[in-house]
Amino acid sequence: MTKKLFRLHNPFHNIRSLYDGFDSPICALDCGEKCAVHNPSGKPFCCDICQAVPAVYQDEWKYLKTETGLWRAWQGNECSDDTQAGAEKLLSETPDNMLLLACLGPQHCERPFRSLSCRQFPFFPYVTADYRFVGMAYDWEFEQTCWVISNLGNVTEEYRRQFIEVHDQVFAYSQEIFESYQAHSERAREQFAMRRRRIPLLHRNGGYYLISPGSERMQKVEAERLIKFGPYRG
Ligand code: SF4
Ligand code: SF4
DSSP: OOOOOOOOOOGGGOHHHHHHTTOOOSBSSOHHHHHHTTSTTSSOGGGOTTTOOOEEEHHHHHHHHHHOSSEEEOOSOSSTTOOHHHHHHHHHHSOTTEEEEEESOGGGOOGGGOOHHHHHTTEEEEEOTTSOEEEEEEOGGGTTTOTGGGOGGGBOHHHHHHHHHHHHHHHHHOHHHHHHHHHHHHHHHHHHHHTTOOEEEEETTSOEEEEOTTTOOEEEEOGGGSOOOGGGOO
16 A cells, blocks of 8 residues: 555634634624623624734734735724833733734724634633543633623534634644643633632533633533623622
8 A cells, every 4th residue: 555645734824714614793783882881992702802802823924924914913002091101911811823903993894804813802712631622611801892702501512513614624734833822721720719700611512611820620501690790790
Protein backbone atom coordinates (compact mmCIF):
# COMPACT_ATOMS: atom_id res chain seq x y z
CA MET A 1 0.00 0.00 0.00
CA THR A 2 1.31 3.50 -0.88
CA LYS A 3 1.74 5.78 2.08
CA LYS A 4 -0.23 8.99 1.91
CA LEU A 5 0.37 12.24 3.70
CA PHE A 6 -2.23 12.99 6.35
CA ARG A 7 -2.83 16.72 6.51
CA LEU A 8 -4.84 18.31 9.25
CA HIS A 9 -7.44 20.71 7.85
CA ASN A 10 -6.51 24.31 8.67
CA PRO A 11 -9.82 26.11 9.47
CA PHE A 12 -8.10 29.49 8.97
CA HIS A 13 -7.51 28.72 5.29
CA ASN A 14 -11.21 29.24 4.73
CA ILE A 15 -12.35 32.05 7.01
CA ARG A 16 -15.65 32.36 5.12
CA SER A 17 -16.57 28.79 5.96
CA LEU A 18 -15.44 29.27 9.58
CA TYR A 19 -17.70 32.34 9.86
CA ASP A 20 -20.63 30.63 8.12
CA GLY A 21 -20.41 27.77 10.60
CA PHE A 22 -20.67 30.20 13.51
CA ASP A 23 -23.43 32.56 12.46
CA SER A 24 -26.30 31.75 14.81
CA PRO A 25 -27.63 34.64 16.92
CA ILE A 26 -26.80 34.14 20.56
CA CYS A 27 -30.46 34.25 21.60
CA ALA A 28 -33.86 34.61 19.98
CA LEU A 29 -34.26 38.29 20.85
CA ASP A 30 -31.89 41.17 20.04
CA CYS A 31 -29.75 41.29 23.17
CA GLY A 32 -28.16 44.56 21.95
CA GLU A 33 -31.48 46.30 22.62
CA LYS A 34 -31.42 44.98 26.18
CA CYS A 35 -27.95 46.28 27.06
CA ALA A 36 -27.58 49.44 24.95
CA VAL A 37 -30.06 51.32 27.15
CA HIS A 38 -27.61 50.95 30.05
CA ASN A 39 -24.61 52.29 28.12
CA PRO A 40 -24.26 56.11 28.11
CA SER A 41 -23.10 55.94 24.47
CA GLY A 42 -26.35 54.16 23.54
CA LYS A 43 -24.39 51.34 21.83
CA PRO A 44 -24.43 47.67 22.79
CA PHE A 45 -21.45 47.26 25.14
CA CYS A 46 -19.65 44.70 22.95
CA CYS A 47 -19.93 47.02 19.92
CA ASP A 48 -18.58 50.08 21.74
CA ILE A 49 -14.83 50.44 21.20
CA CYS A 50 -14.64 52.38 24.47
CA GLN A 51 -15.94 49.31 26.35
CA ALA A 52 -14.52 46.32 24.47
CA VAL A 53 -11.74 46.11 21.87
CA PRO A 54 -12.06 43.18 19.44
CA ALA A 55 -8.97 40.99 19.02
CA VAL A 56 -8.82 39.06 15.72
CA TYR A 57 -6.49 36.38 14.41
CA GLN A 58 -3.93 37.54 11.84
CA ASP A 59 -5.53 35.17 9.30
CA GLU A 60 -8.93 36.77 9.87
CA TRP A 61 -7.47 40.22 9.30
CA LYS A 62 -5.95 39.10 5.96
CA TYR A 63 -9.43 38.01 4.89
CA LEU A 64 -11.39 40.94 6.34
CA LYS A 65 -9.23 43.70 4.90
CA THR A 66 -9.73 42.40 1.37
CA GLU A 67 -13.50 41.78 1.71
CA THR A 68 -14.85 44.78 3.63
CA GLY A 69 -14.13 48.32 4.75
CA LEU A 70 -15.80 47.61 8.10
CA TRP A 71 -12.53 47.22 10.03
CA ARG A 72 -9.35 49.19 10.60
CA ALA A 73 -6.39 48.82 12.95
CA TRP A 74 -7.12 49.94 16.50
CA GLN A 75 -5.21 53.13 17.38
CA GLY A 76 -5.78 53.31 21.12
CA ASN A 77 -6.94 56.93 20.90
CA GLU A 78 -10.58 56.35 19.92
CA CYS A 79 -12.02 57.38 23.31
CA SER A 80 -11.71 60.51 25.43
CA ASP A 81 -10.32 58.56 28.42
CA ASP A 82 -7.72 56.55 26.43
CA THR A 83 -4.23 56.64 27.92
CA GLN A 84 -0.84 55.46 26.71
CA ALA A 85 -0.58 53.13 29.73
CA GLY A 86 -4.02 51.65 29.02
CA ALA A 87 -3.14 51.02 25.36
CA GLU A 88 0.15 49.38 26.32
CA LYS A 89 -1.63 47.10 28.81
CA LEU A 90 -4.15 45.96 26.18
CA LEU A 91 -1.40 45.34 23.65
CA SER A 92 0.65 43.37 26.18
CA GLU A 93 -2.41 41.14 26.79
CA THR A 94 -2.93 40.49 23.06
CA PRO A 95 -1.55 37.10 21.93
CA ASP A 96 1.16 37.16 19.21
CA ASN A 97 -1.14 35.58 16.61
CA MET A 98 -3.81 38.28 17.09
CA LEU A 99 -4.19 42.02 16.61
CA LEU A 100 -6.63 44.63 17.85
CA LEU A 101 -9.13 46.20 15.45
CA ALA A 102 -11.85 48.83 15.54
CA CYS A 103 -15.00 48.63 13.41
CA LEU A 104 -17.18 51.41 12.02
CA GLY A 105 -19.66 50.83 14.84
CA PRO A 106 -23.06 49.18 15.22
CA GLN A 107 -24.83 51.54 12.78
CA HIS A 108 -22.59 50.20 10.01
CA CYS A 109 -22.16 46.58 11.13
CA GLU A 110 -22.00 44.00 8.34
CA ARG A 111 -23.07 40.74 9.97
CA PRO A 112 -21.25 38.45 7.51
CA PHE A 113 -17.97 40.20 8.37
CA ARG A 114 -18.18 40.07 12.14
CA SER A 115 -14.98 38.67 13.63
CA LEU A 116 -14.82 35.44 15.63
CA SER A 117 -14.47 37.56 18.76
CA CYS A 118 -17.77 39.38 17.94
CA ARG A 119 -19.45 36.02 17.43
CA GLN A 120 -18.20 34.45 20.64
CA PHE A 121 -18.72 37.45 22.95
CA PRO A 122 -19.27 37.24 25.95
CA PHE A 123 -18.07 33.62 26.03
CA PHE A 124 -14.77 31.82 25.82
CA PRO A 125 -14.11 28.10 25.54
CA TYR A 126 -13.57 26.75 29.06
CA VAL A 127 -10.64 24.31 29.31
CA THR A 128 -10.18 22.37 32.56
CA ALA A 129 -6.86 22.12 34.42
CA ASP A 130 -6.53 18.61 32.95
CA TYR A 131 -6.91 19.93 29.38
CA ARG A 132 -10.53 19.17 28.47
CA PHE A 133 -12.65 21.65 26.51
CA VAL A 134 -15.93 21.12 28.35
CA GLY A 135 -18.07 24.08 27.27
CA MET A 136 -18.61 27.83 27.35
CA ALA A 137 -17.86 30.19 30.24
CA TYR A 138 -18.24 33.95 30.16
CA ASP A 139 -15.77 36.79 30.49
CA TRP A 140 -16.21 37.93 34.10
CA GLU A 141 -15.21 41.54 33.30
CA PHE A 142 -18.57 42.08 31.55
CA GLU A 143 -20.85 40.78 34.33
CA GLN A 144 -22.19 44.26 35.10
CA THR A 145 -22.80 45.27 31.49
CA CYS A 146 -23.72 42.30 29.27
CA TRP A 147 -27.38 41.28 29.43
CA VAL A 148 -26.63 37.75 28.15
CA ILE A 149 -24.45 36.99 31.21
CA SER A 150 -27.46 37.65 33.44
CA ASN A 151 -29.72 35.60 31.16
CA LEU A 152 -27.71 32.50 30.30
CA GLY A 153 -30.89 30.44 29.97
CA ASN A 154 -31.72 32.48 26.83
CA VAL A 155 -28.66 31.26 24.89
CA THR A 156 -29.98 29.05 22.10
CA GLU A 157 -29.02 25.40 21.68
CA GLU A 158 -27.96 26.18 18.10
CA TYR A 159 -25.58 28.93 19.21
CA ARG A 160 -24.02 26.58 21.78
CA ARG A 161 -23.70 23.81 19.19
CA GLN A 162 -21.97 26.10 16.70
CA PHE A 163 -19.67 27.57 19.38
CA ILE A 164 -18.51 24.08 20.41
CA GLU A 165 -18.12 22.87 16.82
CA VAL A 166 -16.08 25.83 15.61
CA HIS A 167 -13.76 25.66 18.62
CA ASP A 168 -13.34 21.89 18.23
CA GLN A 169 -12.15 22.60 14.67
CA VAL A 170 -9.78 25.36 15.74
CA PHE A 171 -8.33 23.36 18.65
CA ALA A 172 -7.80 20.27 16.49
CA TYR A 173 -5.61 22.46 14.32
CA SER A 174 -3.86 24.76 16.80
CA GLN A 175 -2.37 23.62 20.10
CA GLU A 176 -1.23 27.23 20.62
CA ILE A 177 -4.81 28.57 20.61
CA PHE A 178 -5.98 25.69 22.83
CA GLU A 179 -3.27 26.53 25.36
CA SER A 180 -4.13 30.24 25.29
CA TYR A 181 -7.69 29.33 26.34
CA GLN A 182 -6.37 26.89 28.92
CA ALA A 183 -4.44 29.85 30.39
CA HIS A 184 -7.53 32.09 30.16
CA SER A 185 -9.60 29.43 31.96
CA GLU A 186 -6.93 29.34 34.68
CA ARG A 187 -7.32 33.12 35.06
CA ALA A 188 -11.10 32.60 35.33
CA ARG A 189 -10.55 30.08 38.14
CA GLU A 190 -8.36 32.61 39.98
CA GLN A 191 -10.85 35.44 39.49
CA PHE A 192 -13.88 33.42 40.62
CA ALA A 193 -11.90 32.03 43.60
CA MET A 194 -11.13 35.62 44.66
CA ARG A 195 -14.83 36.43 44.41
CA ARG A 196 -15.69 33.22 46.33
CA ARG A 197 -18.06 32.16 43.58
CA ARG A 198 -18.38 29.17 41.26
CA ILE A 199 -17.97 29.49 37.49
CA PRO A 200 -21.19 29.14 35.46
CA LEU A 201 -20.67 26.76 32.55
CA LEU A 202 -22.81 26.04 29.49
CA HIS A 203 -21.62 22.47 29.11
CA ARG A 204 -21.14 20.89 25.71
CA ASN A 205 -23.65 18.22 26.81
CA GLY A 206 -26.41 20.89 26.78
CA GLY A 207 -26.66 21.35 30.56
CA TYR A 208 -25.84 24.22 32.90
CA TYR A 209 -23.25 23.66 35.63
CA LEU A 210 -21.41 25.53 38.38
CA ILE A 211 -17.70 24.71 38.60
CA SER A 212 -15.81 25.08 41.89
CA PRO A 213 -12.70 27.05 40.93
CA GLY A 214 -10.40 25.08 43.28
CA SER A 215 -11.44 21.45 42.76
CA GLU A 216 -13.29 21.94 39.43
CA ARG A 217 -16.11 19.82 40.81
CA MET A 218 -19.18 20.42 38.64
CA GLN A 219 -22.73 20.69 39.92
CA LYS A 220 -25.65 20.63 37.51
CA VAL A 221 -28.08 23.56 38.01
CA GLU A 222 -31.19 25.04 36.47
CA ALA A 223 -30.36 28.11 34.33
CA GLU A 224 -32.95 30.15 36.26
CA ARG A 225 -30.89 29.74 39.45
CA LEU A 226 -27.81 31.48 38.01
CA ILE A 227 -26.91 34.94 39.36
CA LYS A 228 -28.00 38.15 37.64
CA PHE A 229 -25.90 41.30 37.85
CA GLY A 230 -26.10 45.09 37.89
CA PRO A 231 -29.13 46.57 36.10
CA TYR A 232 -30.39 43.08 35.11
CA ARG A 233 -31.17 41.99 38.68
CA GLY A 234 -34.75 41.56 39.78
S1 SF4 B 1 -23.64 40.06 23.83
FE1 SF4 B 1 -23.95 41.24 25.74
S2 SF4 B 1 -22.92 43.19 25.43
FE2 SF4 B 1 -23.16 42.25 23.40
S3 SF4 B 1 -25.09 43.06 22.59
FE3 SF4 B 1 -25.59 41.16 23.64
S4 SF4 B 1 -26.13 41.76 25.76
FE4 SF4 B 1 -25.05 43.48 24.81
S1 SF4 C 1 -18.37 44.26 13.71
FE1 SF4 C 1 -20.51 44.46 14.33
S2 SF4 C 1 -20.76 42.95 15.97
FE2 SF4 C 1 -18.54 43.30 15.75
S3 SF4 C 1 -18.04 44.93 17.20
FE3 SF4 C 1 -18.48 45.91 15.22
S4 SF4 C 1 -20.65 46.47 15.33
FE4 SF4 C 1 -20.28 44.93 16.91
